[in-house]
Amino acid sequence: MRSMTLPRLLASFLLVPAALTTAAEQPARDARKIYAEFCASCHGANMEGGSAPSLVSGQWRYGGDDAALSTSIRNGRPQNGMPGFGATVSEKEIRGLVVFINEQAGQASSRRTPAPSPSADTVATGKLHSFRVETVVSGLREPYAIAFQPDGLVLITEKRGTLRVVEKGVLRPEPVSGLPAVDSGGQGGLFDVVLHPDFARNGWIYLAFSDQLKTEPNRGAVMTTLIRGRLKGNTWTDQQIIFRAPEETFRHGGNHFGGRLAFDKNNFLFFSIGERGNQVDAQNLTLPNGKIHRLHDDGRVPVDNPFLKTPGAIPSIWSYGHRNPQGLRFHPVTGELWEHEHGPRGGDELNIIQRGLNYGWPLATFGMNYNGTPITDVTARPDIQPPITYWLPSIAPCGLAIYTGDRFPKWKNQLFVSSLAAQELRRLEVKDGKVIDQEIIFKGLGRLRDVANGPDGLLYVLLQDRVARLAPAAE
Incomplete structure (x- = not known):
């Protein structure tokens, strides 16, 4: 939005008096519609430029960060014939426009630089390593998480509520019996599976799932519940409830169950519960949803929890x-708890989780509502912990690993994020708490629900119907 033809310029000023009396009273408008009304005649219907420059080329005269874009929209660039729209468009709507422009620019950038989409018999070349994608387990239905037992068995959860076992590379034909009922409607299902750090001695396996109340005639209320148990043969036994909300x-x-688990070096269990589609619940400490939780391995509450x-x-x-x-994983070197979470439309976040802090939703966000209307114009506040980075457009992150193997030495201790909507596996290089590089390792192979380190030093990814691994191209 950097220049404007004279007729459009005059029309915009004629709109100002009415807007001054009504903008604060009217509900926030769809960013796409605002763009079409005030911006498209100069910057083009697809933001590719016209009488004013393109907004999706990645080239900016006055800066393309959020602050610069907001200033251009609010105050204009009079020296180039662009008026300010601060009296016509509210601050929340300006924020919505910034999200919309960033969303379209990100999609355009993705089209200009396609990522590898390797088939089984091809080699993909990345910035640091070349690799092949090998299928290791097929015949699955929406696999959600994976865990490798020290005896060689592999456990895989499926969203539909089943736990599968792979033995000597072969998927057992029948799911594990004896699991509790799982509500798999919507985004619900059987989520993470994690072994106790001392699994070789105690055999405990931890699961998170969407737990439905049976006290209502129709579909009951649902919340994320944690259990642990042991596997005997192909049967789930010795079950104990670790966390079940009131x-x-x-x-x-x-919607929004979270459902990821992670143990720290002291055997404390951390787990996530999404806000269940109730935004304000995330700020309410009397409710479990929209939170990261911490317990002892047996479900007891630690005496040093921040809100005890x-x-x-x-x-x-x-x-x-x-x-x-x-996404929830501890860094093997720093001990930091890394987390990622879905934003609304835009604003997926990567965070380092710290004791007692507020991560902002929905008081501050880099995204907007799915219908294009803004949630808030606030992206930062002194009392809110900002994200390490955020994604716009959304990638819908689901699954996080910090590579610990030796087969890809240049990837050591770097973050890998799998995603649903973008169907990508991303590598993130972090230095001094900042993301200094991101690489799309591959995309287009389907929705990815998890990425994990394997005992063989390779990275494993969970696709829609199979588990695959990344192997060095030279092997």
């Missing part, structure tokens, strides 16, 4: 203000 806090609807003495607070809460966290 039933009055269960929520209807099929807060009246009415759920005592397991470790951090809050989360939307839908579906």
Whole structure:
């Protein structure tokens, strides 16, 4: 939005008096419609330029970051014939326009630089390593998470509520029996599977799933529940409930369950619960949803949890203000707890989780509503922990690994993020708490729900109907 023809310029100023009396009273408008009304005549219907420059070329005269774009929209660039729209468009709507422009620019950039989409018999070349994608397990239905036992068995959860076992490279024909009922409607299902750090001695396996109340005639309220048990043959046994929220806090609807688990070096168990589609719940410490939680391995509440003495607070809460966290891993070197979560339309976040902090949802966000209307014009506040980075357009991150193997030495200790909507596996290089490089390792092979380190030093990814691994091209 950097220049404007004279007729459009005059028309925009004629609109200002009416807008001054009504903009604050009217509900926020769809960013796409605002763009079409005020911007498209100069910058083009697809933002590819016209009488004013392209907004999706990646080239900016006055800067393309959020602050510069907001300033251009609000105050204009009079020296280039562009008026300011601060009196016509509210601050929330300006934020929506910035999200919309960034979204379209990101999609255009993705089209200009396609990522590898390797088939089984081809080699893909990345920035640091070349690799092949090998299928290791097929015949699955929406695999969600994977865990490798020290005895060679591999456990795989499926969203539909089944736990599968791979033995000597072969998928057992029948799912594990004896699991509790799982509500797999919407985004619900059987989520993460994690072994106890001392699994070789105690045999404990931890699962997260969407747990539905059976007290209502139709579909009951649902919340994420954690259990542990042992595998004997192909049967789930010795089950114990590790966390089950008070039933009055269960929520209807099929969105935003979180469901990721991670143990730290002291055997504390951290887990995520999404805000279940109820935005304001993420800020309410008396509710479990929209939070990262911390417990002992047997479900006891640690005495040093941050809100243990807060009246009415759920005592397991470790951090809050989360939307839908579906990536949770401890860094093997720094010990930091890394997390990623789905934003709304734009604004997926990567965070380092710290004790007692507020991560902002929905008070601050880099995204907007799915219908194109803004949520808020706030992206930062002094009392809110900002993300390490965010993605716009959304990639829908689901699954996080920090590579610990030796087969790809230049990837050591770097972050890998799998995604649903973008169908990408991304590599993130972090230095001093900042992402200094991102690479799309591959895309276009389908939705990816998880990425994990294997005992063979390779990276494993969970696709729609199979498990594959990345192997060095030279092998």
